[in-house]
Amino acid sequence: MSLETGKRVLRIEARAIEALAERLGESFSAAVTLIEQTRGRVVLTGMGKSGLVARKIAATLASTGTPALFLHPAEAIHGDLGVIVEGDVVLALSHSGETAELLALLETIRRLGARIIAMTGVTDSTLAREADLLLDTSVEEEGCPLGLAPMASTSSALALGDALAAALMVAKGFSEEDFARLHPGGRLGKKLARVEQMMHHGQAVPRVEPATPIRQVVLEISRKRLGCTTVCTTEGRLVGLITDGDLRRLLERDPAPLEHIAEEVMTPGPLTISRRELASSALRLMESRKITMLPVVDDDGRLEGLIQIHDLWRTNLF
Numbered sequence: 001m002s003l004e005t006g007k008r009v010l011r012i013e014a015r016a017i018e019a020l021a022e023r024l025g026e027s028f029s030a031a032v033t034l035i036e037q038t039r040g041r042v043v044l045t046g047m048g049k050s051g052l053v054a055r056k057i058a059a060t061l062a063s064t065g066t067p068a069l070f071l072h073p074a075e076a077i078h079g080d081l082g083v084i085v086e087g088d089v090v091l092a093l094s095h096s097g098e099t100a101e102l103l104a105l106l107e108t109i110r111r112l113g114a115r116i117i118a119m120t121g122v123t124d125s126t127l128a129r130e131a132d133l134l135l136d137t138s139v140e141e142e143g144c145p146l147g148l149a150p151m152a153s154t155s156s157a158l159a160l161g162d163a164l165a166a167a168l169m170v171a172k173g174f175s176e177e178d179f180a181r182l183h184p185g186g187r188l189g190k191k192l193a194r195v196e197q198m199m200h201h202g203q204a205v206p207r208v209e210p211a212t213p214i215r216q217v218v219l220e221i222s223r224k225r226l227g228c229t230t231v232c233t234t235e236g237r238l239v240g241l242i243t244d245g246d247l248r249r250l251l252e253r254d255p256a257p258l259e260h261i262a263e264e265v266m267t268p269g270p271l272t273i274s275r276r277e278l279a280s281s282a283l284r285l286m287e288s289r290k291i292t293m294l295p296v297v298d299d300d301g302r303l304e305g306l307i308q309i310h311d312l313w314r315t316n317l318f
Contacts, residue, residue, distance in 0.1 A: 008143070009143040009151060010139055012142070012143040012151070012152050013143055013151060013152045013155040013156075015140075016140070016152040016153075016155060016156045017155060017156055017159045019139075019140070020136075020137065020156050020160060022158065023060070023098070023136065024163070026132070027133050027134055027135060028164075028167075030133055030168045031117050031133050031135060032164065032168055032171055033162065033171075034115060034117070034132070034133065035066060035117075035164070035168060036168060036172060038087055038088065038089045038115070039065040039087035039130075040067075040085055040086070040087035040088035040089065040114070041062055041068055041069060041088050041089075042058070042061055042067065042068040042069075042088070042089050042090075042091055043068070043069055043070075043071050043084055043088050043089070043090045043091070043114070044049070044057055044058040044061075044069070044070045044093070045070070045071045045072070045073050045076065045090060045091070045092050045102065045105070046073070046092065046093035046094060046099075046102070047074070047094070047099050047101050047102065049146060050094055050099070050150075050154070050157065051070075051072065051073075051093070051165050052152050053093055053157045053158050054070055054091070054093045055070045055159030055160065056092070056158060056161065057093075057157075057158070057164070057165070057316060058070040060161060060162060060165045061161075061165050061168070062166070063179075063182055064165050064168070064169050064179070064182075065169060065172055065179075065182070066165065066168050066276075069083065071083060071090075073099070073101035073102050074101050076101075076105055077101065077104055081105065081108055081112070082093060082110050083110075084109060084114050085113070085114075086112060086113030086114065087113065087114070088113075088114040088115075089114065089115050089116075090109050090114050090116045090117070091117045092105075092116060092117070092119065092131070092274035093117060093119045093120070093157055094118075094119075094125075094127050095120060095121045095122070095137070095150055095153045095154075095157075096120070096121070096125060097122040097123075097126060097127035097128050098122070098125055098126055098127070099127070102127060103126055103127065103130075103290070106127075106130050115132045116130065116132050117132065117134075117135060118130075118131035118133070118134050118135065119132045119135045119137055119157055119161075120134070120135075120136070120137060121136070121137050121138040121153050121156075122138065123138065135160060137154040137156045137157045137160055138153075139153050139156055140152075141298075146200045176192065176269075176278065179192060180192035180193075180278075189238040192278060192280075193245075193278070193279045193284055194275065194277065194278060194279060195273055195274065195275050195276070195278070195279055195281075195282050195296055195305075195307055196275035196276070196278060196296070196304075197279065198279045198307060198311055198312065199275065199304075199305035199306060200226065200294050200305055200306045200307070200308070201296075201304065201305035201306075204224065204226075205224070205225035205226075205230065205303065206220045206221055206226055206229035206230060206306075207229065207230050207231075207232055207303065208220050208229050208230070208232075208262050209231070209232065209233070209234065209262065210231055210233070210239060210240070210261065210262050210266075211261050211262070212259045212261060212262040213258070213260075213261055213262075214247075214250070214258050214262070214265060217229060217242055217247075217262050217265070221242070221244065221247070225290070226293070226306060226308065227243060227308075228241060228242060228244065228293055228306075229241075229242050229262075230295050230303055230306065231262050231263065231266045232302075232303050235302070237300070237301055237302050237303070238270070238295050238297050238301055238302070238303045239263070239266070239268060239269075240263065240266030240267055240268045240269070240270060241266060241267050241270040241295060242262060242265055242266045242267070243267075243293075246265055246266070246267065250265055256296065269284070270295060271291065271294060272290060272295045272296065272297045272301075273285065273294045273295075273296055273307070274292065274296070274297070274298075274299075275296050275298075275304055275305065279307070279312055280312075282287055282294055282307050282312065283309065283313075286309045286312075287309070292308060292309045292310070293305070293306060293308045293309065294307050295305065295316070
């Protein structure tokens with residue numbers, strides 16, 4: 001019985017969201033345009049379960065490049081309406097469209113110079129009529145066995161909020177770099193770390209010139225403990241890479257290995273990466289090419305650092 005009830009609710013909510021997708025139209029596009037072009041912020045408001053959904057939508061918008069905040073309707077009528085300024089867009093959620101606390105705000109919101117987008121399940125409600133734009137979140141049934149608790153309607157509103165946030169990301173050209181700037185901490189922030197945040201740089205990077213004797217190459221690799229050395233011109237341009245493996249192969253094939261210089265042993269034109277790339281991209285590149293390190297160079301090919309696969313593995317984030 002419990003299993004069947006659970007499946008029934010999920011199917012009802014899935015159908016509600018599918019129906020929402022089918023009727024999405026010009027009002028949605030207009031809402032995206034209005035929010036994208038606003039000089040202010042998006043202020044989400046709603047009571048009860050709608051308020052909880054509004055909080056989540058506000059958080060999603062804010063984390064994806066659209067400044068947003070939540071305003072509790074009951075607090076708003078006792079002074080918090082001061083957070084709304086001219087140019088803001090108010091996204092008001094009410095399944096019935098008749099929530100008294102919301103309706104009491106509408107006149108003042110207009111007077112403050114903000115626009116109103118209604119997200120409601122009753123398209124002829126007071127909120128729907130008074131709003132500048134209407135987003136219809138109506139459902140055929142709720143999913144609640146008693147037909148009372150909001151279930152499908154809150155799922156639809158939540159999904160529509162995600163659709164708005166995603167559409168705004170595309171409209172604004174919101175990129176991985178933008179996302180990384182807004183998520184500097186936690187697991188998400190680390191997953192979006194740049195190569196420059198994880199590379200070895202400065203004196204820690206082994207470096208020799210093309211004419212450096214192999215004896216000095218070995219000493220440089222041993223001192224810097226990264227299992228390789230870069231080979232650069234006097235101007236700092238990367239021309240090659242020498243690894244521990246290259247030295248072992250030299251010893252195996254040459255009876256006089258110390259008579260060589262760096263450019264005779266190095267791998268010329270090694271694979272490189274920019275410091276601006278995601279560290280996860282560096283990891284994928286190294287794993288696909290079966291290498292353990294990547295020199296980091298600027299747009300002119302000058303060496304800036306070195307990133308190792310072991311440093312990325314140790315983060316346990318990829």
